[in-house]
């Protein structure tokens with residue numbers, strides 16, 4: 571695990587209300603951009619049955635899994651009730667339109 575920020579692209583590489591997948595040694599990480607141009611990073615695996623969250627629908631600070639419609643909080647990877655579970659969320663920041671990611675998960679899923 572790295573405690574360093576790594577540059578993973580530009581804000582414009584992610585469509586608004588869309589996502590982009592970054593491959594890491596720990597698996598795929600999905601970067602999401604919402605309508606406020608906030609960026610979030612989650613492991614690209616739904617806590618339900620591993621669906622690709624990067625293909626889900628982004629609304630506010632949540633993404634809906636494309637497989638069975640679980641709703642996952644983008645800030646911490648936690649499934650919204652009544653569903654239970656979580657997927658790791660990673661620290662991410664945007665500076666001068668560049669996106670930086672830290673590979674040590676902020677949440678312990």
Ligand code: FES
Pocket residue numbers: 616617618619620621635636637638639640
């Ligand atoms: S795999 Fe995501 S809701 Fe089932």
